[in-house]
Amino acid sequence: MSESRGRRRGHNEGSITPPEKNHGKWKYTITVGVGADGKQKRRSVSAKTKRELMEKANRLRIECGKQSATDKDMTFSDLVKLYMSIKAQEIAASTMKLYNIAIYTLFKGLLPFKVSRITSDMINEILIKGKEQGLATSTIKNYKNKIGAIFNFAVDRDIISKSPMKGTLKQKIERRTLMVLPTEDQVKEMLKRAKEFDDKARKGTRPIYPILLLEVATGLRMGELLALTKADIQGNKIRINKQVTSTGDVKAPKTQSAYRTIAVSQKVLDKVLTYATGSERIFGNCRSLSIDYRFSKFVKENTDILPENFHFHDLRHFHATQLLLKGIGVQNVSRRLGHADVAITLKYYSNYLPQEDERAAELFDML
Known part of the structure; x- marks a missing residue:
């Protein structure tokens, strides 16, 4: 393949144009369908580094419903970035902060793992550790719900077939009937x-x-x-x-x-x-x-x-x-x-x- 052309990838994976052919930036292009005029419709993203480009490409493919093998290897960190970028227009800024707090307070250890390799046992271990660290049961439950929403998003986008939240420990909140008063x-x-x-x-x-x-x-x-x-x-x-x-x-x-x-x-x-x-x-x-x-x-x-x-x-x-x-x-x-x-x-x-x-x-x- 000539260097002057974008490097062609597998079906639904789009093409990559190197920086020397795109004003100093990497460029990723994917075909998203055919318009009423019969011409192909394309979307593209650019980035300074190839790693940044691939992160943007992953988001673009999923937004466009163009799943690929590389999406199956997505890390939890990439999934979080994708979820946040898409949901930013739908969720209040204060709620977005709560997602970040949940992730970096309790679930930070999951970030480098591939989403497909995360299991309910791994999540249970984190939930138990949170309790041992002194986090309130209601707080842990709130954090768990936030992470569950991210995994459900991954299921809906066909990144994983089943959420690892299924089978995890339930956080039972005991309502106190009496006040606890010190002397x-x-x-x-x-x-x-x-x-x-x-x-x-x-x-x-x-x-x-x-x-x-x-x-x-x-x-x-x-x-x-x-x-x-x-x-x-x-x-x-x-x-x-x-x-x-x-x-x-x-x-x-x-x-x-x-x-x-x-x-x-x-x-x-x-x-x-x-x-x-x-x-x-x-x-x-x-x-x-x-x-x-x-x-x-x-x-x-x-x-x-x-x-x-x-x-x-x-x-x-x-x-x-x-x-x-x-x-x-x-x-x-x-x-x-x-x-x-x-x-x-x-x-x-x-x-x-x-x-x-x-x-x-x-x-x-x-x-």
Whole structure:
């Protein structure tokens, strides 16, 4: 074959034109059909390197429904790139971030493997490892669903005949019927150990102590806590008007009642602000998933002082019940928590006031 012509490949594999014949770039061309005028319709892509060209060629062939033998040898990394490039127009940017988080947090080890060689046993091993690392069951399930969508895409495109997600471990999420509430002494010891935990952490790791301290003192939702900026603090008041999503994006609160201003102990604020970063946000540009991971690790190392099955959100419950137990009115507690209705506050916390029930019974001792 003459060097002046594009190198012809097998059926449905298209042709490649070398850089010296295409203005310094590799070019791939494939016939995608015949037009109404009887002429062949072609599509092409160009790239600086042959490797980049083949990645683009793989995507183009699958987009055009032109499967080839090389597609069967596609790596999971190539599949992810293909999926992302095609779905970018259909899926929100925040959802695309979640896919990347799922892949690089838990499934990064699959990237170099050929898609056709990935098995359910390999995926099960990764799921078990994620649990051992302290990832919440709900988080693992979410990540698994994202990866499952990518493999289903591969099946639909005839890259593989069957998804390796079939036969993998199911992530059973146990719904807790009771709140897990620590005692005041447990919370004090938790904060003390959080300082020690931070001291032992790698340099540059986000300290967990100021986050836990402010959570105990405010009962904010994690997203609200992480979204706080220095401008949101005026004296001993904190203004809540935004939240950080699991992907790290800053968005407006979901409900109108979530917009609020609450008073906070000046002593607590002074301590927290000594840890403030140089960025606008007090706790830097961290997201809830990274804090969840750090907190899970902390809890595992301190099971002797914390209740079983203890989660970060339980500190919000601790804050609310402590206020009610110490005589703060339910209306004010509801407003501090950002509940849309006092009924929501009562639904969650009315059963955690045994002293009130005993006192109510004593009122009728005169009978």
